[in-house]
Amino acid sequence: MRLLIDAGNTRLKWRLDQQGDVVTGGACLFDSRQWLDELSPFGARIESISVSTVISEARRSVLVSQLVDLSGAPISFYWAESLRGGLRNAYSDVEKMGADRWHAMYAAWQQGLDGFAVVDAGSAITVDYVTGDGDHLGGYILPGKQMMLRSLQQDAARIGFESIDAGAGDPGRSTTECVQHGLVWLWEGLIRHLVADCERYRLQRIVCTGGDAVALLAAGLPGQHEPDLVLSGLAAIDSEAAGS
Ligand SMILES: Nc1ncnc2c1ncn2[C@@H]1O[C@H](COP(=O)(O)OP(=O)(O)OP(=O)(O)O)[C@@H](O)[C@H]1O
Ligand SMILES: CC(C)(CO)[C@@H](O)C(=O)NCCC(=O)O
Numbered sequence: 001m002r003l004l005i006d007a008g009n010t011r012l013k014w015r016l017d018q019q020g021d022v023v024t025g026g027a028c029l030f031d032s033r034q035w036l037d038e039l040s041p042f043g044a045r046i047e048s049i050s051v052s053t054v055i056s057e058a059r060r061s062v063l064v065s066q067l068v069d070l071s072g073a074p075i076s077f078y079w080a081e082s083l084r085g086g087l088r089n090a091y092s093d094v095e096k097m098g099a100d101r102w103h104a105m106y107a108a109w110q111q112g113l114d115g116f117a118v119v120d121a122g123s124a125i126t127v128d129y130v131t132g133d134g135d136h137l138g139g140y141i142l143p144g145k146q147m148m149l150r151s152l153q154q155d156a157a158r159i160g161f162e163s164i165d166a167g168a169g170d171p172g173r174s175t176t177e178c179v180q181h182g183l184v185w186l187w188e189g190l191i192r193h194l195v196a197d198c199e200r201y202r203l204q205r206i207v208c209t210g211g212d213a214v215a216l217l218a219a220g221l222p223g224q225h226e227p228d229l230v231l232s233g234l235a236a237i238d239s240e241a242a243g244s
């Protein structure tokens with residue numbers, strides 16, 4: 001069995017597969033031990049572990065020791081690359097790109113020959129554009145929903161608000177409404193930009209992943225939801241590495 005892990009700044013996603021068939025999988029907060037509890041019955045049968053991660057080196061060494069305790073299987077970390085299977089990274093310094101972005105792009109690239117945008121609405125929101133020829137045009141990094149709300153709450157003395165979910169983007173008439181509606185207004189702007197860029201760069205599809213993907217789609221993002229995009233890209237790259 002092969003264990004695949006996508007370790008983000010907020011959550012850890014895992015998938016256990018055997019010859020391409022999913023045995024089990026899930027997602028939990030990075031610092032919770034839920035994933036270890038769910039995987040421990042399989043520990044002895046795990047043959048290899050592959051990881052895509054954007055966490056700090058300190059947290060990565062914690063992750064490695066947890067994985068070593070779980071299973072004696074070899075651990076491989078996969079990072080962003082310049083080129084793979086016709087997909088070309090726009091970064092000149094590819095080591096600086098988050099592995100999750102590259103793995104998500106690679107999964108979407110393997111789905112078809114048309115141009116696409118990948119939106120990963122996680123701790124941070126990333127947007128990446130790829131043409132039908134496999135050229136990554138570049139992308140954007142924005143604060144994610146929780147990050148944005150947390151910074152408003154922590155870094156501004158007089159911004160206090162309670163619930164954060166609203167469907168409206170009209171001008172707010174209280175602090176809570178101004179923050180709630182501000183987020184909707186910002187996301188509507190993001191969606192408008194994305195749609196205009198897809199037209200401009202002739203990208204036919206928008207693929208959306210991450211913890212806030214459903215909310216972004218509900219806010220009007222015209223895309224397809226692929227919750228496991230990063231894990232799928234990681235799985236494909238790991239299979240290629242095993243076959244070579
Ligand atoms: N059950 C949940 N627990 C935590 N966050 C959630 C949950 N459901 C939705 N979210 C939202 O998902 C976001 C985190 O998304 P995700 O798990 O994709 O991030 P991540 O992969 O850890 O982050 P990144 O890759 O950007 O470091 C949070 O900002 C939050 O708004
Ligand atoms: C932007 C995040 C946090 C999104 O998970 C991640 O992809 C990352 O840490 N990236 C490094 C910077 C970059 O991609 O240019």
Ligand SMILES: [K+]
Nearest residue numbers: 008100120122
């Ligand atoms: K992510």
